[in-house]
Every structure is written in C-alpha cells, then in structure tokens.
Amino acid sequence: MDARIREHADVICNHSVDLAPGDNVVIDAHPVAADLVTALHEIVADHDAHPLAIQERTGKRFLRAYLRNHDGEFSAPEHVMALYEEMDVYIAVRGSDNVTQTSDVDPETQAAYAGATQELLDERLSKRWCLTQYPAPANAQLAQMSTEGYENFVWDAILRDWEDVRAFQSQMVELLDGASEIRVVSGEDTDVTMRVADNPTLNDYGEKNLPGGEVFTAPHPDSVEGEVYFDKPLYHQGREVTDVRLTFEGGEVVDHAAAKNEAVLTEVLETDEGASRLGELGIGMNRAIDQFSYNMLFDEKMGDTVHMAVGRAYEDTVGDGNERNDSAVHVDMIVDMSENSRIEVDSEVVQEDGTFVFEE
Amino acid sequence: MDARIREHADVICNHSVDLAPGDNVVIDAHPVAADLVTALHEIVADHDAHPLAIQERTGKRFLRAYLRNHDGEFSAPEHVMALYEEMDVYIAVRGSDNVTQTSDVDPETQAAYAGATQELLDERLSKRWCLTQYPAPANAQLAQMSTEGYENFVWDAILRDWEDVRAFQSQMVELLDGASEIRVVSGEDTDVTMRVADNPTLNDYGEKNLPGGEVFTAPHPDSVEGEVYFDKPLYHQGREVTDVRLTFEGGEVVDHAAAKNEAVLTEVLETDEGASRLGELGIGMNRAIDQFSYNMLFDEKMGDTVHMAVGRAYEDTVGDGNERNDSAVHVDMIVDMSENSRIEVDSEVVQEDGTFVFEE
Numbered sequence: 242m243d244a245r246i247r248e249h250a251d252v253i254c255n256h257s258v259d260l261a262p263g264d265n266v267v268i269d270a271h272p273v274a275a276d277l278v279t280a281l282h283e284i285v286a287d288h289d290a291h292p293l294a295i296q297e298r299t300g301k302r303f304l305r306a307y308l309r310n311h312d313g314e315f316s317a318p319e320h321v322m323a324l325y326e327e328m329d330v331y332i333a334v335r336g337s338d339n340v341t342q343t344s345d346v347d348p349e350t351q352a353a354y355a356g357a358t359q360e361l362l363d364e365r366l367s368k369r370w371c372l373t374q375y376p377a378p379a380n381a382q383l384a385q386m387s388t389e390g391y392e393n394f395v396w397d398a399i400l401r402d403w404e405d406v407r408a409f410q411s412q413m414v415e416l417l418d419g420a421s422e423i424r425v426v427s428g429e430d431t432d433v434t435m436r437v438a439d440n441p442t443l444n445d446y447g448e449k450n451l452p453g454g455e456v457f458t459a460p461h462p463d464s465v466e467g468e469v470y471f472d473k474p475l476y477h478q479g480r481e482v483t484d485v486r487l488t489f490e491g492g493e494v495v496d497h498a499a500a501k502n503e504a505v506l507t508e509v510l511e512t513d514e515g516a517s518r519l520g521e522l523g524i525g526m527n528r529a530i531d532q533f534s535y536n537m538l539f540d541e542k543m544g545d546t547v548h549m550a551v552g553r554a555y556e557d558t559v560g561d562g563n564e565r566n567d568s569a570v571h572v573d574m575i576v577d578m579s580e581n582s583r584i585e586v587d588s589e590v591v592q593e594d595g596t597f598v599f600e601e
Numbered sequence: 602m603d604a605r606i607r608e609h610a611d612v613i614c615n616h617s618v619d620l621a622p623g624d625n626v627v628i629d630a631h632p633v634a635a636d637l638v639t640a641l642h643e644i645v646a647d648h649d650a651h652p653l654a655i656q657e658r659t660g661k662r663f664l665r666a667y668l669r670n671h672d673g674e675f676s677a678p679e680h681v682m683a684l685y686e687e688m689d690v691y692i693a694v695r696g697s698d699n700v701t702q703t704s705d706v707d708p709e710t711q712a713a714y715a716g717a718t719q720e721l722l723d724e725r726l727s728k729r730w731c732l733t734q735y736p737a738p739a740n741a742q743l744a745q746m747s748t749e750g751y752e753n754f755v756w757d758a759i760l761r762d763w764e765d766v767r768a769f770q771s772q773m774v775e776l777l778d779g780a781s782e783i784r785v786v787s788g789e790d791t792d793v794t795m796r797v798a799d800n801p802t803l804n805d806y807g808e809k810n811l812p813g814g815e816v817f818t819a820p821h822p823d824s825v826e827g828e829v830y831f832d833k834p835l836y837h838q839g840r841e842v843t844d845v846r847l848t849f850e851g852g853e854v855v856d857h858a859a860a861k862n863e864a865v866l867t868e869v870l871e872t873d874e875g876a877s878r879l880g881e882l883g884i885g886m887n888r889a890i891d892q893f894s895y896n897m898l899f900d901e902k903m904g905d906t907v908h909m910a911v912g913r914a915y916e917d918t919v920g921d922g923n924e925r926n927d928s929a930v931h932v933d934m935i936v937d938m939s940e941n942s943r944i945e946v947d948s949e950v951v952q953e954d955g956t957f958v959f960e961e
Contacts (some may be wrong), residue, residue, distance in 0.1 A: 265680035272632035275662065276825055282663045286670035291678030296654040302635065303642045303654055310646035318651030320687035327680035501935035 242276045246395040249373070254288065256372040256403050257448050258330045264290040264525045270334035271299045273431035274375035277334060281493055290330075297321065297361075298333060301342035307356055308346045317356035325364040336375030336540065338471050340383050344479050373399065373451040374538055384534035397529040398452040398539060406454060407446035410526050412599040413456045413591075417442040423460075423522065425547055427582035430470035432548075433489065435460035435522065439560035445542070454527025454542035459554035462518045462566040463492035469549065473575035476535045480505050485574055487551075492518050494551070510551065513567030520554035523573070524584070524592075525546065545579040545595035602636045605756040609733070610640035616692045616763050617731040617808050624650035625687055630694035631659045634735035637694060652689075657681065657721075658693060661702035663741065668706045668714055671848045675717035686723040693725075696735030700743050704839055732812040733759065734898055744894035757889040758812040758899060767806035767813060770886050772959040773951075777802040780946045783820075783882065785907055790830035793849060793909075794883065795820035799920035805902070814887025814902035819914035822878045822926040823852035827943035829909065833935035837894045840865050845934055847911075852878050854911070858907065870911065875928030880914035883907065883933070884944070884952075897933050905939040905955035 383390030447453035482501035528544030552568035741751030807813035835842040844860035888904030912928035944952040
C-alpha cells in the first residue's frame with residue numbers, strides 16, 4: 242500500500258473527524274478505495290471505535306440498478322436511517338471505476354430519489370463527517386491526468402499541515418469579517434460587487450471537506466451588481482458548460498451565456514427563485530491544487546481563484562437577521578485570479594494577481 | 602453479466618427470503634460478488650423494498666486490519682445493531698479474493714471478537730436470512746477447480762427447482778420422523794447407531810442455506826455407539842484434517858484419530874463437554890453437488906453422503922423434553938455413502954449404495 246494512503250487515513254481520523262473512543266463510524270466507499278478503507282479500519286481500531294463499511298452514496302452501479310428497476314415511488318429506508326441515527330462519524334470517500342455510472346438513469350428519477358431520501362442526507366450532515374477523495378483511475382481520467390499524476394495531485398492537496406493552513410487562511414477571514422462590500426475584478430470581463438455585511442466568513446481547513454483550503458461567505462441575495470466571466474468550465478451532472486457569463490442586477494442574474502451546453506446553465510438558473518442569485522462567494526487558497534480536475538471538491542479550493550455559487554447559502558455564513566438565499570441547487574463556478582485581477586474589500590485591495598496583501 | 606447471476610438473485614429474493622414490499626434488506630458481500638449484488642438491487646427495486654450493501658462479515662481484509670490493530674477489548678457496535686434491528690432480510694454472500702485473508706490474525710482475538718459481537722449474529726438469525734455463495738476465483742482455487750468449472754458447479758447446485766427438491770426430500774423426512782434408531786454403515790470402518798426418537802427432522806430446500814439439499818435431525822447426545830470413518834477431509838479454520846476416525850461409547854467420543862492435523866481435531870473435541878458428542882445427523886441429497894469443494898455450505902448437501910456434527914444441536918431438531926447437546930462448536934464431517942453402504946431406520950434399510958428406498 243502507498244504510504245500516503247495511511248497518512249490520508251490519519252488526517253481523516255485525527256484531524257477531519259477527530260475520532261474519539263467508542264465512536265460509531267460509517268465508511269461509505271467504492272471498492273476502488275479498499276486500501277484507504279483498510280487503513281481507516283486500522284486507525285478506527287487504534288481509537289477503540291467501531292467501523293462499518295457500506296456502499297450507500299458510493300455504490301453507483303447498485304444505485305443505477307435500483308433506480309432503473311423501481312416504479313419511482315421512493316421512500317427513505319428505515320434501517321439505513323437507524324444506522325445513521327446511531328452513528329457518530331460519517332466518512333464518505335469519493336472515487337469509483339466509472340464516474341458516468343448513472344448517466345443512463347432518468348434525471349427525474351434521480352431527483353425523486355434524492356428528494357425522498359433527503360432525511361438520510363440531513364441525518365449524515367448532523368454528525369461529524371468528512372467528504373474526501375481516493376485517486377482512482379476513473380477519476381484521473383475525468384481530470385485528464387495519468388493515474389500516477391492524479392495520485393500525486395490528490396495527496397499533495399490532502400497531505401498538508403492543516404494547522405498552518407488554518408493560520409494562513411485566518412488572515413483572510415479577518416479581512417472579510419467586518420467587511421461591508423467586496424469587489425472582484427478579473428481581466429476585461431469580470432467586475433462584480435456584493436454586500437457581505439454581518440455575514441460570517443468560514444475557514445475551511447480540511448475538516449468536512451478533505452482537501453480543504455478556502456474561505457467563504459454569503460453575499461446578500463439582492464446586492465450583487467456587475468458581470469462575471471467564469472474561466473473554468475462548469476461540470477454539472479456529467480455535462481461540461483464552458484465560458485459561462487452572468488450579468489447581475491439587484492442580485493439577480495438578468496443575462497447569461499455559455500459557449501457549450503448553455504441549456505444546462507439555463508436549466509440551473511431556472512430551477513427556482515433562489516437559483517438565479519448568489520448563495521456563496523469563496524476564495525480558493527490551497528496552492529497545492531494547481532490544476533483544474535472537473536471535481537468541485539478540489540477545484541473550488543484551487544489557489545488564485547474565487548468561486549461563486551448560484552443557489553442555496555450555507556446557514557453558518559448568514560448573519561442573524563440577514564436574508565439567506567434559498568434554493569434546491571448550489572452550483573459553484575470558478576474565476577481565475579492569477580493575472581490582471583484583484584479583490585477589493587471596502588475599496589481596499591486585499592489580493593492582486595493572486596498575491597494576498599498579508600503576503601507582501 | 603452471466604445470465605445465471607440474475608437467476609441466482611431471483612432464487613434468493615423470490616424463494617429463499619420471500620421478499621415483500623417495503624422490506625428493509627441488507628446485502629453483505631465482498632466486491633468480487635458485485636454482479637450478484639447488482640442483480641439483487643434490481644429485484645429489490647421490483648419489490649419496492651430497500652437495499653443497503655455492506656461489508657460486515659464479508660469484509661475480511663477490513664476485519665483483519667481492525668482486529669490486528671485493536672487492543673482486544675471488544676464490544677458490539679450500536680450502529681450496526683440498530684441497522685440489524687430495523688432490517689427485515691439479511692442476505693450474506695460468501696466469496697472473496699483470498700479465502701485465507703484472516704490467517705495471520707491471532708485465533709484468540711478472532712474468538713474474542715466473535716464472542717463480543719454474538720448479539721449481532723443472534724439479531725441477524727432472528728430475521729429472514731439467506732447464506733449463499735458467489736463463484737469467485739479464490740473460492741474456485743480452494744475447491745481445486747477452474748473458475749469456469751466452479752461457476753458451473755455453484756450455479757448447478759443453486760439453480761434447482763426447489764419445490765421439486767422439497768417434495769423429493771420430504772419422503773426422507775417422513776421416514777425419519779417417527780423413527781427411534783438410525784444406523785449408518787459404510788465400508789469396513791463405519792458402523793454407528795444413534796437414537797433420534799421424538800427429534801424432528803428438518804427439510805432444507807434452499808431457504809436459509811443456498812444451495813440447500815439435506816434433511817437433518819439431532820441424535821440423543823448419550824445414545825451414539827460405534828465407529829465412524831469420515832471419507833472427506835475436514836477443513837477447519839483454514840487447516841485440513843484428513844481420514845478422521847471417531848469411536849463413540851454412550852454418546853461420547855472415546856477415541857479419535859486423523860492422518861493429517863490430528864491436533865486440530867483434538868482441539869475441536871476438547872473445546873467443551875458437548876464438543877465430544879454429536880449434535881447433528883444430516884443426509885446430503887443434492888446430487889448436483891457431485892464434488893467435494895472444501896466449503897461446508899456445499900459439501901454437507903452433497904448427494905450420497907451423510908454428515909455428522911460434533912457439538913451444538915439446532916434447537917428446531919430437538920423434541921420437547923429431549924436433551925439438546927450444547928457446545929460452542931458445531932463441526933460437520935462427511936461420510937461417503939455411494940458404495941458398500943446403507944442407512945437403516947429402525948432396522949429397515951432406507952438407503953443402500955446411495956439409492957433411497959423411495960427411488961426403487
């Protein structure tokens with residue numbers, strides 16, 4: 242087994258979910274990640290905790306078989322709910338042998354199933370949890386990398402000194418907390434402002450998401466003004482949308498365009514009221530992530546980028562009394578900030594061409 | 602996918618566990634059996650039941666990692682217990698990529714873990730359940746067969762008309778129910794008698810065990826007299842014991858011998874009081890099983906054999922008021938009945954050289 246797999250397991254258990262004696266642990270992983278699941282069992286034993294390996298959200302081949310043969314009247318399974326209720330820690334490992342495994346399942350069926358099992362998701366999210374990635378060949382292929390190159394990419398992003406990361410990123414959190422307005426400028430096509438007053442900024446240093454490496458907050462839903470060109474493609478439900486452009490007025494997207502699969506973008510924006518307003522502004526600060534990989538768990542933390550999500554705002558990023566943008570969707574898109582770009586906080590430049598003011 | 606896999610899944614769901622709408626189903630299987638698990642998900646969907654794929658008893662590599670890194674003070678995990686309590690149907694699929702995966706785990710640790718998690722086993726056995734086999738290459742290797750040869754062997758044994766089997770075997774059940782004494786004679790070395798009066802005979806036609814194909818009852822623990830030579834090897838905890846001979850007096854094994862690994866046999870017999878007395882007499886009637894495969898799930902159902910188990914008797918095979926042999930062990934061993942042999946029930950021959958009286 243690659244030595245980095247045991248290090249990965251160590252970070253998950255001893256940093257991300259902070260495993261404690263007696264914890265009831267569920268590990269949800271595809272067999273391609275069996276090495277990591279094995280290493281996790283070693284550490285779970287060290288902590289005198291209790292492991293169970295399952296394939297619920299990761300068993301996409303099984304899910305496909307189930308969904309394609311079901312009449313569509315779904316309900317949440319009571320035995321899985323009972324498992325999750327007694328669970329203290331949930332570890333979900335992304336990675337499979339075919340990332341397009343559910344491509345021939347009717348999207349409406351998938352949505353109906355997701356809706357019917359929402360309470361399972363809510364229960365998982367109410368526990369200590371971590372979502373991480375195993376560098377399987379199929380995921381390397383999605384990222385357009387060699388398998389070995391992708392292994393290096395994944396573990397470089399994950400095997401960080403997360404206390405250092407926390408300290409580094411907290412400087413950005415300090416700049417944003419207490420700010421009223423943020424302006425993001427990049428190239429000729431992106432110049433957007435938004436109010437964030439009294440909305441907390443969160444520091445993501447590899448706990449619920451591994452890799453971590455961003456700070457993020459929520460704009461006031463009606464405050465966004467300007468234009469954004471998203472340099473990086475949006476990969477949504479297996480379809481690639483490129484060169485997305487959004488124009489905001491009074492917080493709302495009043496114009497949108499894309500070079501490829503614009504219809505997918507339109508569909509997202511028209512999901513509901515909140516889907517055409519921003520729910521998140523995030524600043525990617527993990528410079529070990531230096532390539533786009535068609536995987537938002539990594540892409541949104543990429544160094545020298547910002548991302549904006551249309552749709553639902555995270556509860557913890559909305560201050561008391563402030564409006565929270567609500568939606569069934571939360572779709573992140575990424576702007577390159579490495580060149581000819583800046584972030585202004587209340588008219589002061591805090592990042593220019595990828596360099597933060599606290600690095601100068 | 603081999604067409605026989607969907608037939609196998611169909612037998613499991615529609616015969617063995619008799620799946621009903623809304624059933625909460627747990628499928629415990631190693632990834633080598635992913636085709637069968639997929640086919641099971643299709644049928645579970647057809648029945649509007651709820652599947653969950655886990656690796657609890659089947660995840661031997663994970664279990665090895667856990668057991669080797671644990672301090673040895675085990676307790677039963679509450680979240681797994683909660684899952685099993687809400688479960689209606691448990692399907693365990695044997696089959697792995699290495700049948701000797703736990704060979705370097707201290708047997709005492711394994712025993713301590715089994716003891717601490719006994720309540721999980723009891724809970725599973727209180728539900729509708731099925732134990733079956735996937736014909737994985739490692740299991741073919743254990744059986745000393747080619748992979749394709751083993752696939753044919755496994756599915757020939759499993760894909761039977763189980764109603765026909767039930768009817769055929771019920772003739773033997775009728776002969777044994779109401780009998781007082783059974784005598785088994787084979788070759789020069791086996792001649793043993795035992796009382797079975799008022800102990801029910803069960804008909805195994807592919808429900809809890811798939812394949813099924815035996816009828817079995819319990820001898821009175823103090824009634825067994827004579828000598829038995831077991832033609833087929835005993836494969837116990839990864840070790841092969843050959844040419845086992847047992848001599849019974851007053852129900853107790855008073856002499857024993859084996860050509861290979863006699864110490865393993867001695868260890869079994871000395872486990873506790875009940876380990877040196879019989880807990881089961883079974884008659885193998887599945888003639889599709891025509892080879893020994895080092896897998897008791899198949900071997901004990903082999904046509905033209907009988908098996909006797911030292912140790913624990915099944916509760917359902919002991920009549921009210923009769924003594925039930927109790928032990929921590931239940932170890933089956935097999936006598937070939939195809940040649941120069943007979944079974945007598947109250948001095949009447951019911952099987953001779955493998956042919957039953959009702960077949961003549």
